[in-house]
Amino acid sequence: MRTTRSSGKSGAPGSRRFAAALAMSALAGAGLTACDGNAEHASSTQSRTATQAAAAKQTTAAKQNADIAGIVWGKCPPPAKGANRDPRLTCGTLKVPLNYRIPGGAKIGVAVSRLATAKTGKRHGILLLNPGGPALGGLDMPATMATALPKSVLDGYDLIGFDPRGVEHSTPQSCGLEDPGVASLFPYPAADGSITKNVTLAKADADKCADTAGDRLKYFTTANTARDMDRIRQALGERKISYWGQSYGTYLGVVYRSLFQNRTDRMVLEGNVDPTKVWADEVADTWGKGMADRFPDAAAVAAAQDSTLALGDSIKHVTRTYLTLADRLDRKPVTVPGTPLSLDGPLLRNITYSMLLHNETLPPLTAFWKAAADLADGNATEADTAVLQQIFADTPLSPGVPTDNQATMFLALTCGDAEWPHDTDSYAARTADDRKAWPLTAGMPANIWACAYWKKPSEPPVTVTGKGPRNTLVLQNRRDNATPWEAGVGLHKTLGAGSAFVGVDNGGHYVYNEGSACADKATVDFLATGRLPGEDVHCTDVKQK
Secondary structure (H helix, E strand, C coil), rough: CCCCCCCCCCCCCCCCCCCCCCCCCCCCCCCCCCCCCCCHHHHHHHHHHHHHHHHHHHEEEHHHHHHHHHCEEEECCCCCCCCCCCCCCEEEEEEEEECCCCCCCCEEEEEEECCCCCCCCCHHHHHHHECCCCCCCCCHHHHHHHCCCCCHHHHCEEEEEEECCCCCCCCCCCCCCCCCHHHHHHHCCCCCCCCCCHHHHHHHHHHHHHHHHHHHHHHHHHHHHHHHHHHHHHHCCCEEEEEEEEEHHHHHHHHHHHHHHEEEEEEEEEECCCCCCCCHHHHHHHHHHHHHHHHHHHHHHHHHHHHHHHHCCHHHHEEEEEEHHHHHHHHCCEEEECCCCEECCHHHHHHHHHCCCCCCHHHHHHHHHHHHHHHHHHCCCCHHHHHHHCCCCCCCCCCCCCCCCCHHHHHHHHHHHHHHCCHHHHHHHHHHHHHHHHCCCCCCCCCCCCHCCCCCCCCCCCCCCCCCCCEEEEEEECCCCCCHHHHHHHHHHHHHHHHHEEEEEECCCEEEEEEEHHHHHHHHHHHHHHHCCCCCEECCCCCCC
């Protein structure tokens, strides 16, 4: 949860791969060439009448096609400043019900993108993509995925992306949160373990959303997003959807699979959420262990550079140095040079979490630890300052998207999909236990969230089962700090005979195209042929990039 792969490898959160094509011509009425002044009036009139009739027929056909498709393809919304967009990508907007229980009621727009990669005679269908988050936009995901997938897959599918309802260009929602970052929602206890301030902030965030967004926000859920996906399928004229979901997108995928079994074709799920633990238990039961499993990979990188980083010469030593630094920053935050930011324990932990998602960001993560330690000591060097300023550089938003859009939709989904416990005392006790068991996460996963004060969800969570065809490939890394190994195993267990499992002896949040030829082959073979491995696969061939 709370990230995806992105070309920029941004931290908490980011995104990975996406779309284009089928631009429909906008036909105006006949634009006739002026006739020669000596031409006969009758001939001119007949020519004009015939041309107008043909044009009208074309216009009617185009309108009918647009009505059937439900999407008129054209230019995509402008990207964030400095971001590049594949020129082949085309976009359109699909109108869907705000509340599917009242299908004829209020409508919202869902932005969809397309990259037409399938070849005539080889086309299998569409591959719908979601980068996770929760609440990450996906319009550019087809272009990113197109750079990673082989011809054997691209020839068979047109790649489709979308911004989920409420996110970015799909009727974006806003609670008007004063601190718009998703990281600010993660409730780390005070240095002494107290959750008093967390209780106050959780209630304030919930009240702010209730006052600003009102009851409308309760319809921006995973189940309704899955229903939107089926509207996308219908709008594209497809009998079935093939799907690739990452992180939170794995939960979205299995919810779609459960609601629309007969419309689900080939499904790839990467970095998985256990659908039996949504959402309070997914956070509290897995995140601490996930960090404990993954952190040693970064600590080993730091230990190998002890002569320059001075963080420790062993995994154990580096871990102790890190925990001491986090505790110190909990008690005495420091100002980051050249920014208005204050580096405290929660911010140190959030950045660490984010950079653990990718193997290639482990070396810069250890440089960040050194810079943070030097800053806390009051002797940060120019090199340290450069590292810190790079870490804290602003990431521009897409034009027209509220600054708190992802934070708002993160709350809408995690709080609106399933009801959370409401008893404050139980959160305090669970946080204290979690703090002792998993010191790297300092009790945050078990702490009280805004969801404790959220209104009752509009419907119960969708029950995910193994019913339906055997059509789902589960990709899971052994040391994934965002969606730990146990979550992937739990998802596979829930789907039962409907899924095949590929486990990889690797760290980080992403599996495909991350160094395991074994995992990549299983994925490509499945998408290209529809054949899943006959039994669970365990890949140990990872070669770091």
